[in-house]
Amino acid sequence: MRRRARPDPELTPLRWPLRLTRAGLVAERALRAFWPLGSLALALLAALMLGLHEILPVELVWGGAVAGVLGLFICLWRGLRRFRWPSRQDAIARLDHTMAGRPIRAMLDEQAIGAGDPASRALWQAHQARMAEAAARARPPRPDLRIARRDPFGLRHMAVLLFAVALLFGSLWRVGTVTELAPGQADALAAGPTWEGWLEPPRHTGLPTIYLADVPGATLTAPEGSRVILRFYGEVGALTLSETVSGRTGEVPPASSPEQDFTIAQSGELRIDGPGGQGWQVDMVPDAPPRISAAGPPETGTLGRMSLPFTAADDYGVTGGEVRIELDLAAVDRRHGLAVDPEPRDPVTVPLPLPVAGDRREFAETLIEDFSEHPWAHLPVVFAMSVEDAAGQTGAAVPLRAALPARRFFDPLAAAVAEQRRDLLWARSNAGRVAQVLRAVSHRPEDVFRSETAYLRLRVILRRLETFARYGLSTDGQAEIAQALWDLAILLEEGDLGDALERLRRAQDRLSEAMRNGASDQEIAELMQELRQATDNYLRQLSREARERGQQPGEQGDQLSGNEMQMSQDDLQRMMDRIQDLMEQGRMAEAQQALQELQQMMENMRVTQNGQGQAGQSQGQQAMEGLADTLRQQQGLSDQAFRDLQEQFDPGAQAGQNQDNEGRSGGLGRGQSHDGQGGRGGTDDPNRQGEGQGNGDEGNLADRQQALRDTLRDQRENLPGAGTEQGDAARDALDRAGRAMDGAEEALRGDDYADAIDRQSEAMEALREGMRSLGEALAEMQQDQPGQGPEDGDMQGEMRDPLGRRAGARGSIGSDENMLQGEDVYRRARELLDEIRRRSGDGDRPTLELDYLKRLLERF
Structure with a gap:
């Protein structure tokens, strides 16, 4: 076969693949030949954009410029030598090499043997036709741009990185300043020396940088630690520096040095001598x-939490602080169990809370901590508070000596157990004495113990303590017995309703006696706080007993009633506030009379329901309560789906629950734990099992979602108000809720928890809208019914929530009244904010929870 002298016209269909292949060859050869030139050019441009020629000595800059230009020429000459422009034949060979059988080469060949034979010629033509068909499917190959073998040190990557840094932190305008290095410019500078200067305050001050040329001959006010930067241009020695603000000694740069950099340490004078020089008086x-x-x-808050208010200030802002609590051993009454030398304990260090947002130059905050279980509880301690600023300076407050606030025990037996616990923690050598005292206290259990359980727990503690004391009490044993004694003291203190009523009476009697004896304001305030705590405990016991009797206080708004009168918890709070106001005004007689009235009402108090029970409710009220229960169950399913979503990203979340992680929610976020056991939020009320757990363990989330959907379908069929505008709107909203529940069920079966949570949120919103529409429909139906009595008509308006507030009008969810129940809301808000801060600092929590807490802190 002979090669044709010129390309065959049949290659015309391959002109674009050939052109692209040729362009790829140009890119390959250009990159291999000129990559040193491009890398060096990028590096030099990055240096100019970063302004290195402005800060380096001029000799070094000129030397670098000469070396750079020479390097560019060498790289260009080397690239031109190595670069070869690819020919058409090179492109054809590259493209042909990518296909099997080399079809393009076959198309360019001619028949050398048998050209005169028709059969042989026909076979050759058929062969070329097949090659032409194969060549028509040609695709241009990708160029090989890999040059790692030619650049083993990655110099091209370094150049690109420098250029990227220059784009971020440099400026193209600085490239133009290179012209100032020309000989003519240097002569101009030599003819007229000039200078530049800046005064930079410390960053933590937040003050701007001052350009000294803009404040000629003025008095400068500079913070301590400000930095002064001066640059002299022109003939060296034409401009000199004279200053008395740095206080520098030893090796000091010459006054004529072109660059001056120092820090202001004192007031004084700053002057530039020479042509165009200036001077400043620095303050x-x-x-x-x-x-x-x-x-x-320090004050004792609810359940013994300490509140320590403080004020802090700094000229530029406080960055941190702490309080160090140490035992004031000299002030301790060294009697009984405190007579022996205490075991050494490290001081307690607690960080001080700082404002989340706003100015930290001057603020007032309150440290809230609970030291009820600490061995120094109620003992004299020394509070040493200190704060720090951004400059590293610290300031300390005058040591505050006071008793460490902690929980008070009103029950004598509980107080005795707590005291013996303190003695045991004071020193392990007290173990024998503590065992003797506890055995003496429990000698006649029928006279001092109200609960057999408490007595049995004390006997177990006694046996273990005596065993430990016989063989030597270890640190772990000490901690174990101390925790058991604390739990026993809480059990004895809380007790039952009778115990709560007894503590309430005792608190009232102590307050009444203090008013009669003219006690100090501080003591009266403490006793008033004890009365509030005892009242709250008594109300909790009342509510618990009501649930045990089958009542459900709080579902329709509890009221406290006695002797033909009713009052809400808010009214009771206002009565105690009035008593405290009367005492603060010195009107003790009126305060004593008000306290007696409060005591009489509390004696006859009982929990009643505003409604008549389920049997006496109308169809509309039953429908409203059913929808509310469905909404609660849907919220519980959404909470549990969110917990499962957390576990997908953080398997450690399955480890159970601690004091802050309440496990998987079966209702309202507080219910069933991870292992299926009831959590802290588990319901003990049989009437609320569905609210907290749904179907329990009988099925997974998808099955429980399907069951809830079926319940909603039945509720919609029995919904009153058919034919009215609001009733139809309620049905439409429930239809949307049902469709959203169906979507949530499908997502749960596909393990798509994120989509399931979105669908559940839509279902809850639709349920709320349906309840609002149903409430409006019921209100219209009541208005249209003639002869309706005021008692039935106002029943819904008189419903109260668990806080004693009237519910919203026209069936709305929520309350129309102000939710800020007195000044105590600010204390509660502070407690919540401190709890959010504490949890956000716990690194063991799931990432999703930490992100949520961070968003809360940023918002509030």
């Missing part, structure tokens, strides 16, 4: 250390 503002002081003595 340095010292950075004062932060200040902190206690705003009052």
